[in-house]
Amino acid sequence: MQRRSLLAGVAGAAAITPAWPRFAIGQNTAARTLKFVPQANLTSLDPIWTTANVTRNHAWLVYDVLYGMDAEFQPQPQMAEGHSVADDGRAWTFTLRSGLRFHDGEPVRATDCVASLKRWMKRNSNGQKLEPVVDELAALDDRRLRFKLKRPFPRLLASLANPSNPAAFIMPERIARTDPFQQIRETVGSGPFKFLASEYNSGSFAAYERNAAYQPASGAPSLTAGAKVAHFDRVEWHIITDAATASAALQNGEIDWYEQPPPEIQQLFRRNRAITVEAIDRLPNPAVLRFNHLHPPFNDKKMRQALLPAVSQTDYMTAIVGPDPALYSDTMGTFTPGTPLANDAGMAALTGPRSIARSRALLKEAGYTNQPIRLIGPTDILAPAAMTQVAGDMFRQLDVNLDFVLTDWGSVVQRRASREPLEKGGWSVFLTAFASFEFADPSGNFPLRGNGAGAWFGWPTIPRLEELRDAWFDAPDLDSQKKLAREIQLTMLDEVPYIPVGAYTSMTSFRRNLTGRVPGFALFWNIRRG
Numbered sequence: 307m308q309r310r311s312l313l314a315g316v317a318g319a320a321a322i323t324p325a326w327p328r329f330a331i332g333q334n335t336a337a338r339t340l341k342f343v344p345q346a347n348l349t350s351l352d353p354i355w356t357t358a359n360v361t362r363n364h365a366w367l368v369y370d371v372l373y374g375m376d377a378e379f380q381p382q383p384q385m386a387e388g389h390s391v392a393d394d395g396r397a398w399t400f401t402l403r404s405g406l407r408f409h410d411g412e413p414v415r416a417t418d419c420v421a422s423l424k425r426w427m428k429r430n431s432n433g434q435k436l437e438p439v440v441d442e443l444a445a446l447d448d449r450r451l452r453f454k455l456k457r458p459f460p461r462l463l464a465s466l467a468n469p470s471n472p473a474a475f476i477m478p479e480r481i482a483r484t485d486p487f488q489q490i491r492e493t494v495g496s497g498p499f500k501f502l503a504s505e506y507n508s509g510s511f512a513a514y515e516r517n518a519a520y521q522p523a524s525g526a527p528s529l530t531a532g533a534k535v536a537h538f539d540r541v542e543w544h545i546i547t548d549a550a551t552a553s554a555a556l557q558n559g560e561i562d563w564y565e566q567p568p569p570e571i572q573q574l575f576r577r578n579r580a581i582t583v584e585a586i587d588r589l590p591n592p593a594v595l596r597f598n599h600l601h602p603p604f605n606d607k608k609m610r611q612a613l614l615p616a617v618s619q620t621d622y623m624t625a626i627v628g629p630d631p632a633l634y635s636d637t638m639g640t641f642t643p644g645t646p647l648a649n650d651a652g653m654a655a656l657t658g659p660r661s662i663a664r665s666r667a668l669l670k671e672a673g674y675t676n677q678p679i680r681l682i683g684p685t686d687i688l689a690p691a692a693m694t695q696v697a698g699d700m701f702r703q704l705d706v707n708l709d710f711v712l713t714d715w716g717s718v719v720q721r722r723a724s725r726e727p728l729e730k731g732g733w734s735v736f737l738t739a740f741a742s743f744e745f746a747d748p749s750g751n752f753p754l755r756g757n758g759a760g761a762w763f764g765w766p767t768i769p770r771l772e773e774l775r776d777a778w779f780d781a782p783d784l785d786s787q788k789k790l791a792r793e794i795q796l797t798m799l800d801e802v803p804y805i806p807v808g809a810y811t812s813m814t815s816f817r818r819n820l821t822g823r824v825p826g827f828a829l830f831w832n833i834r835r836g
Contacts, residue, residue, distance in 0.1 A: 327742045337835060338539040340820075344828070345566040346687035347545050348512050349716025351501070352489040354429050355751065357471035357762065358719045359741070360687075362700045367514050367541065368409075369475035369495035372419065372693075373467035374523075374531030377588070377825065379746065382466035382531035384523045385414065385476060385496070395458030402449045407519050408478055409428040410499045416445035419480035423466075426474045427713040428486040431752040432465035434760060435779060440607040461749065461779060469530045469743060470750030498522070498536040498831050510717070514830075519528070527824050527832045529743075536821075537834035547686040547714075556581060556815060563816040564834075565828050569628035575815045583815045587826055589644050589742030590635055590809035592624065593693060594753055597804065598734050599766040601727045603677045610802035612668035615661045616700050618761065619808035622737075625692040627810045634810040640754065641796040642745040643809050646784060647791040651797040656806065662703045669704065675753060676707045680734045682722065684715035693737040693807060715782070722763045736763075737807065741827055748775045748794060753804045 311757065318479035344363065350356045351655055353365035372386040387401045406414035420443055425431030427440075442454040455460065466474050478480075482491045493501040499514035506512050516536045525532040544561060546552040553571045555561040557578060564587075567575065575581040597604040604610050681701060683694025694712070701708045709728075715723075718736060726732040744750045753759040754775070756768025763768065774794045781787045803808040816823070822832045 313669045340538040340541045341561040342563045346715040354472045355489045368497040370497045375467040376531040381463040392787035396455045398453040415448045416451040416478045421479040422476045425486045498534045514541040529826045586814040592745040592809045593739040594804040608672035613614035616665035618660045623808035638806040638809040645746040651792040652796045680709040682711045682733045687715040689739045
């Protein structure tokens with residue numbers, strides 16, 4: 307599939323915008339309300355249970371963290387006033403800023419942080435590395451908590467600050483005690499906005515109000531660090547899955563911000579002086595084809611390897627952003643292009659001549675005998691929907707026994723958590739994309755984990771990847787890390803926990819009277835109406 311046809315109808319509709327009916331969100335947009343169209347429906351409200359980006363964006367409105375990460379990937383204090391290190395790096399004491407309160411009025415206490423971090427460590431790739439090193443994590447008093455470590459862990463601050471899903475969000479203790487593999491039932495944070503549960507309607511609407519009691523940290527806003535100042539009294543998320551309808555609403559001024567418009571719509575917006583079109587992040591978003599390692603056929607490494615010659619990163623990326631090569635990379639390996647660990651080790655597997663015939667032969671050699679392959683994907687979120695269509699075309703050309711299941715993204719997020727075999731509703735393959743910072747190094751690249759039941763959806767068991775990742779954490783300098791990154795990439799391309807399908811520049815569009823947007827992803831502090 308050289309070019310997606312998924313939104314061809316939308317492109318045609320874009321040429322006749324004046325004929326569209328006005329989208330009745332409300333004709334008189336309040337100056338103090340920001341109206342936003344997210345990339346997908348908000349189905350899960352628990353940012354620890356799921357790694358869905360739409361839930362991540364929701365969470366950064368509601369929750370805060372001890373340390374944030376700036377655009378240069380440096381940790382900066384947020385809820386923490388600071389920290390001290392003793393006992394040769396084996397004791398870290400964090401002190402909370404005074405006056406922090408949750409949205410229910412209760413003060414933020416160290417016991418809340420302890421419970422939240424213990425839950426986070428079970429699900430986050432950094433946390434999973436940290437947890438075995440922790441001898442004790444306890445509250446010393448209401449404002450101080452302490453990590454007692456079995457050995458020094460120099461990346462403790464970086465781990466707490468890393469915004470990779472799930473980030474180390476702080477919740478009230480009563481909520482944070484929820485089993486990390488079960489979803490929370492209450493959304494209470496201490497961040498710059500309060501979630502309005504009474505107005506939430508999955509598939510349609512979510513709303514947030516400014517937290518008047520929020521005390522921003524100091525410093526210029528940069529990614530998830532610095533002062534998180536809310537300039538709007540209210541933020542509304544309008545779930546509009548039809549691109550033409552969302553486009554008309556933005557052009558008519560009925561919404562302010564359209565997070566992820568398709569390329570055809572972006573071209574239309576560029577001709578409108580009232581609309582800004584720009585990259586949402588300064589680095590590209592990596593994308594992957596993820597296997598289920600628990601069940602046939604992709605529990606067999608040779609079956610996974612067999613698909614490598616069939617994957618054309620160019621096809622997958624042009625399906626998302628169009629044919630302009632400036633908007634994508636088709637030489638994506640393990641790490642985000644443009645970051646220090648990106649390298650070319652073993653990349654002939656993905657950049658050499660592409661061959662469906664070769665993949666067919668390799669599948670046969672691996673013992674493929676028409677076993678069912680269930681590809682799951684969405685229809686209502688740009689990048690995964692486009693990539694899933696390309697993958698469907700690829701599997702059809704491979705003449706496999708394909709069960710192609712398309713639903714909404716929320717259903718995909720729920721279904722991919724199932725470990726059941728296909729006959730009980732399970733899955734074989736799905737595709738998704740990540741923020742640039744998540745694949746910048748092994749600490750945040752959770753699809754790279756090979757720790758079996760504790761790994762991300764797909765649950766690969768690859769001891770060698772875990773060994774190399776551990777060595778990377780202990781590497782004394784960047785040169786050592788780069789050497790290990792090459793070994794990690796060679797192992798990844800041999801074991802194939804996933805197949806990189808490229809990296810793309812994600813574009814966002816908003817009314818030109820909005821200023822101050824913080825680059826990275828959909829962040830709602832600092833942005834204001836000019």
